[in-house]
Amino acid sequence: xxxxxxxxxxxxxxxxxxxxxxxxxxxxxxxxxxxxxxxxxxxxxxxxxxxxxxxxxxxxxxxxxxxxxxxxxxxxxxxxxxxxxxxxxxxxxxxxxxxxxxxxxxxxxxxxxxxxxxxxxxxxxxxxxxxxxxxxxxxxxxxxxxxxxxxxxxxxxxxxxxxxxxxxxxxxxxxxxxxxxxxxxxxxxxxxxxxxxxxxxxxxxxxxxxxxxxxxxxxxxxxxxxxxxxxxxxxxxxxxxxxxxxxxxxxxxxxxxxxxxxxxxxxxxxxxxxxxxxxxxxxxxxxxxxxxxxxxxxxxxxxxxxxxxxxxxxxxxxxxxxxxxxxxxxxxxxxxxxxxxxxxxxxxxxxxxxxxx
Numbered sequence: 001x002x003x004x005x006x007x008x009x010x011x012x013x014x015x016x017x018x019x020x021x022x023x024x025x026x027x028x029x030x031x032x033x034x035x036x037x038x039x040x041x042x043x044x045x046x047x048x049x050x051x052x053x054x055x056x057x058x059x060x061x062x063x064x065x066x067x068x069x070x071x072x073x074x075x076x077x078x079x080x081x082x083x084x085x086x087x088x089x090x091x092x093x094x095x096x097x098x099x100x101x102x103x104x105x106x107x108x109x110x111x112x113x114x115x116x117x118x119x120x121x122x123x124x125x126x127x128x129x130x131x132x133x134x135x136x137x138x139x140x141x142x143x144x145x146x147x148x149x150x151x152x153x154x155x156x157x158x159x160x161x162x163x164x165x166x167x168x169x170x171x172x173x174x175x176x177x178x179x180x181x182x183x184x185x186x187x188x189x190x191x192x193x194x195x196x197x198x199x200x201x202x203x204x205x206x207x208x209x210x211x212x213x214x215x216x217x218x219x220x221x222x223x224x225x226x227x228x229x230x231x232x233x234x235x236x237x238x239x240x241x242x243x244x245x246x247x248x249x250x251x252x253x254x255x256x257x258x259x260x261x262x263x264x265x266x267x268x269x270x271x272x273x274x275x276x277x278x279x280x281x282x283x284x285x286x287x288x289x290x291x292x293x294x295x296x297x298x299x300x301x302x303x304x305x306x307x308x309x310x311x312x313x314x315x316x317x318x319x320x321x322x323x324x325x326x327x328x329x330x331x332x333x334x335x336x337x338x339x340x341x342x343x344x345x346x347x348x349x350x351x352x353x354x355x356x357x
Contacts, residue, residue: 059087060137061222066095068273070102072265077110079131086138092116131263139260140219151224151252152245154213155260156204165264166202168256171211171246173197174298177285181309182316210256211249215241216264224252232291237277238284246292278342279350282306286357303354310351314343 062080066073073093080091092114095103103117140153157165178184179194218241228248231240245254286306289299317340324333 057088058090059141060085061090061092062137063092063094066093066098066102068098068100068102070098070100070105073102074105074109075131077106077113079133081110081112083132083134085132086135087141089137090114094118131265133261133263136260136262140257143255143257143260144219144221147253147255149253150255151220151228151248152213152254153219153257154210154255155217155219155262156256156258157214157216157262157264157266160263160265164204165214165266167204167258168202168210168213168254170197171292172242172285172288174289174294174302177289177302178305181305182312183309184305205258207255207257207259209253211254212242212245213254213256215244216266217262218244220248224248227251235284235287236280238281239286239288240284242285242288243291246288274338274342275345278339278346279353282346282350283353283357286354290357303357306354307351310343310347314340314347317343 064073064076077091077093080089091110091112093103093106093110094116095106096118103115106113106115136155140155144150144153154168157167159165173193175190175193176197179190184190228244228251232243232247235243248254286299286302289302294302317336321333321336321340324330324336
């Protein structure tokens with residue numbers, strides 16, 4: 001298979017693709033009218049061939065990373081391509097070796113999409129599944145053109161049930177991450193700072209400059225994205241959106257824009273693959289701390305705390321799983337079990353990479 005050439009997104013939706021020899025193939029579409037103007041039946045009827053993509057004006061490139069989330073990916077693409085967005089749109093789907101037929105679905109049902117098939121999961125994070133309402137991209141473009149100081153624009157995110165997610169946050173500190181440990185969580189010493197980071201500092205109604213926006217949906221001008229270096233490919237999963245927000249914030253504003261909304265089905269792929277997630281999240285947060293100026297002593301403390309805490313969390317989640325099973329709470333019990341399995345994998349395979357960060 002041919003090598004995958006580097007492509008950069010303009011909206012920052014978990015974009016970027018490093019050159020990997022013999023690892024990926026790119027399927028590009030035949031010439032077509034502007035995206036969003038064809039009916040679904042018309043799209044299905046057109047063949048998909050591997051041939052160079054014709055040059056045409058593109059206002060926005062949407063890059064979607066996917067891993068074993070076929071149904072959510074299908075809904076996301078339908079919302080993008082079947083609703084008018086008010087811009088000339090290019091869509092790139094990077095499939096990280098899915099086993100659920102996601103890539104085949106894209107090739108069959110959405111032939112105008114640029115499909116990049118990786119034979120293995122190269123990382124670059126959780127598959128972010130968004131459903132995009134009509135004119136969403138036009139609204140983001142209008143705001144970006146009127147506010148050149150904005151380097152990253154993050155829309156308001158809602159769960160599938162309509163609940164507003166904490167779509168932006170303060171910049172995390174070592175204390176933010178240490179609160180997640182079992183012992184410190186019980187002491188409640190770091191709870192105020194953690195709650196401020198997670199939720200209490202989140203005003204869902206006001207457009208404003210923030211510390212970071214979630215990587216689930218980031219809108220960036222191509223010039224800003226490229227001048228700031230794009231996604232840092234040292235990250236596999238976890239912490240990359242924190243680091244990109246911090247890097248862009250040195251030169252531009254990071255803005256939360258609640259007037260634009262996207263439905264985001266969070267952690268779908270993570271819950272299906274707890275071992276993969278746990279192995280990389282701890283390392284990703286350590287890498288974020290190192291790259292954003294954390295002292296060696298504080299970074300050592302974080303690594304030590306994670307190492308000591310993992311066995312304690314393992315016991316806690318194991319007991320929690322059994323308790324929930326006995327009390328007839330199968331859904332909650334499953335969540336505890338997935339965390340338990342992730343911790344087992346981290347203790348077996350993640351400790352050495354953590355200490356190497």
